[in-house]
Amino acid sequence: MTTSIAANQDKAPGEYGVRYGDREFRYHLCHLPSQKKASIRVHVHPNGQVQVDAPESAGLSEIKAAVQRRARWVLKHLDEIEERNRYVRPPQWISGESIRYLGRRYVLKVIEAPEQRKTSCKLIRGQLRVQGRNLNPARTQKAVGQWYRERALDVFQRRLEQMVDTLPWTTDRVPAWRMQEMQTQWGSCSPDGSLILNPHLIKAPTRAIDYVLLHELCHLVEHNHSPKFYGLLDRYLPEWRSVKEKLDGEAELLLQRPKDHL
Ligand SMILES: [Zn+2]
Structure with a gap:
């Protein structure tokens, strides 16, 4: 599932x-x-x-x-x-680092702004700008994490809306879904038909997000990984195997999980 x-x-x-x-x-x-x-x-x-x-x-x-x-x-x-x-290093949350969003890389820019009460995080001209007072790596990480979650809520909902329109079994209703950070799954579908999506997925290209959403939506009709289930994936995203392989290959990078999780 x-x-x-x-x-x-x-x-x-x-x-x-x-x-x-x-x-x-x-x-x-x-x-x-x-x-x-x-x-x-x-x-x-x-x-x-x-x-x-x-x-x-x-x-x-x-x-x-x-x-x-x-x-x-x-x-x-x-x-x-x-x-x-072994060479995937954890981020330091400092200016100049690479931040991934929808399959692209952006430069992280940490801007000290003593007059600003609330930390802001904005994507401007190829840079992800975190601006606020007394910024340290922990605060920067928190601000970027919050920004990722907001972007994920918006993007996942929009992709789901588009996808349910094309699938005959979902009518026009987006199933209930929520986000949960997970180390070993991009998503899951519970027996009651609600979806759980990994917010880290927002760093992956849209096509990879679509693959995960489609995978979980197919579980609404096929509750297992049977040939029928794979038949649905083949029908609605014929290139899903290469998309999945690429996504899995980048898992360490996107999740920034310690290597002993492998
Ligand atoms: Zn599955």
């Missing part, structure tokens, strides 16, 4: 573990219609998520054996990803 960032932290059905020597990893199993793919295939996504595609006819023991045979290869890839993410 979720748009997972790293599926190995999410106890969704279709999650399995593999042991190799003294190491282990988890993978997400996707059943594909038999006519589409004849063999069991193992992928390591750029965010470290391991996905196994198997035809519906394949038995679990057959799948497990196939993953076991690829375990060394998977672990090698996971090590490379960890190495790469």
